[in-house]
Amino acid sequence: MSVLSVNKENFDSVKNSEKTVLLDFYADWCGPCRMVAPIVEQIAQENPQYLVAKVNVDDNPELAKAYGVVSIPTLIVMKNGEVAQKAIGAKPKAQILEMLEQND
Amino acid sequence: MDRTFDIIIIGGGPAGYSAALYAARGGMDTLLIEKMAPGGQMTLTGDIDNYPGYDDGIDGFTLGMKMQAGAERFGAATEYAEVISVDFGSEIKRIKTNNGEFCARAIIVAVGANPGELGVRGEKEYLGSGVHYCAHCDGRFYKDKTVAVVGGGNSAVTDAIYLSKLVNKLYLIHRRAELRATKVYHNALFNCDNVEFLWNSTVESISMEEDDKHINVKSVLDNSISSVPCDGVFISIGRRPATDIFKGLLELDKNGYIIADETTRTNIEGVFAAGDVRTKELRQVVTAASDGAVAAHYAMEYISQYFNK
Numbered sequence: 416m417s418v419l420s421v422n423k424e425n426f427d428s429v430k431n432s433e434k435t436v437l438l439d440f441y442a443d444w445c446g447p448c449r450m451v452a453p454i455v456e457q458i459a460q461e462n463p464q465y466l467v468a469k470v471n472v473d474d475n476p477e478l479a480k481a482y483g484v485v486s487i488p489t490l491i492v493m494k495n496g497e498v499a500q501k502a503i504g505a506k507p508k509a510q511i512l513e514m515l516e517q518n519d
Numbered sequence: 520m521d522r523t524f525d526i527i528i529i530g531g532g533p534a535g536y537s538a539a540l541y542a543a544r545g546g547m548d549t550l551l552i553e554k555m556a557p558g559g560q561m562t563l564t565g566d567i568d569n570y571p572g573y574d575d576g577i578d579g580f581t582l583g584m585k586m587q588a589g590a591e592r593f594g595a596a597t598e599y600a601e602v603i604s605v606d607f608g609s610e611i612k613r614i615k616t617n618n619g620e621f622c623a624r625a626i627i628v629a630v631g632a633n634p635g636e637l638g639v640r641g642e643k644e645y646l647g648s649g650v651h652y653c654a655h656c657d658g659r660f661y662k663d664k665t666v667a668v669v670g671g672g673n674s675a676v677t678d679a680i681y682l683s684k685l686v687n688k689l690y691l692i693h694r695r696a697e698l699r700a701t702k703v704y705h706n707a708l709f710n711c712d713n714v715e716f717l718w719n720s721t722v723e724s725i726s727m728e729e730d731d732k733h734i735n736v737k738s739v740l741d742n743s744i745s746s747v748p749c750d751g752v753f754i755s756i757g758r759r760p761a762t763d764i765f766k767g768l769l770e771l772d773k774n775g776y777i778i779a780d781e782t783t784r785t786n787i788e789g790v791f792a793a794g795d796v797r798t799k800e801l802r803q804v805v806t807a808a809s810d811g812a813v814a815a816h817y818a819m820e821y822i823s824q825y826f827n828k
Contacts, residue, residue: 446562446580485660486647503647
């Protein structure tokens with residue numbers, strides 16, 4: 416699966432997801448966000464058991480605010496609509512997968 | 520045993536990919552191991568204006584991608600994995616990663632450095648929610664707010680200049696009575712009228728609770744402590760080399776940098792250190808790239824002498 420781009424209109428698909436969700440808060444101009452983007456993309460392709468989504472913080476300041484994001488990239492793992500784990504900064508693939516597995 | 524590479528390079532910043540370019544172009548079977556993505560510390564900055572050949576400047580991420588592409592054009596491969604331990608004890612050197620073991624005749628260590636931490640109360644607790652190390656990533660969340668920048672070197676001062684254009688008020692906290700940054704930045708900073716300097720001061724603790732956002736600042740002159748209200752703090756106090764896995768193997772200086780002269784040779788034959796991780800005066804993208812070329816040169820010389828290749 417590819418990474419789902421979410422905004423406040425379609426955010427319910429994240430909130431109501433039965434799958435464990437990986438949510439990537441990013442901006443196009445942020446170097447570490449661009450570093451982690453292809454990793455997030457790979458995780459989405461290789462792991463259909465998860466819903467992988469991204470939020471552009473420039474376009475969606477309300478969502479960034481709602482999740483207390485003041486540092487990007489922020490990676491959030493969500494389970495049943497609730498935040499299960501939050502990580503600040505770009506992380507290696509193995510570490511992101513571990514976050515997902517722990518909360519699956 | 521699996522394939523033995525001629526040269527393995529650890530770290531995909533400018534030193535690593537420059538070494539990979541020179542080694543691969545020199546006919547070496549070359550592997551570069553990178554834990555995340557190309558670019559290294561360059562990706563934490565905005566535009567890079569002092570790398571020759573880019574007259575309009577270039578952003579660090581794009582430059583990293585270009586450096587990777589340049590090395591891969593000559594056959595250098597990138598393995599995305601985190602190095603767990605190294606064994607430099609025999610002629611063929613081994614590198615254990617979280618994605619298998621790799622071996623090579625020569626190793627170039629180009630692991631770079633990470634942002635330095637203050638080590639004060641609150642720094643870890645409020646990471647990413649008031650405590651930041653990347654002004655260009657997170658500065659925009661502090662539009663029209665009050666922030667503090669800690670440090671007095673080039674990166675602290677350029678961060679402060681960048682942030683002062685976004686925020687309402689900025690404190691620059693520095694433990695000395697004057698900036699350590701290159702003169703070229705001084706005027707630009709002194710001309711920012713929303714910057715207040717707290718000289719001879721260090722950060723004692725950080726609190727970023729919703730209803731109580733402040734840092735405690737200690738004067739190094741009289742040890743007095745004052746509370747400075749601010750919405751966020753950007754820490755820019757230099758870098759720490761990422762050399763933990765080499766402790767006890769490679770000679771390090773007291774700050775953890777790998778001791779090697781301009782030949783990039785370390786105390787172990789066939790192991791070279793390039794870029795910010797090496798003891799040197801000027802740590803820049805261009806000097807890292809230069810180190811990479813030099814390291815590849817001496818690694819190739821070593822291989823031809825010891826392995827008749």
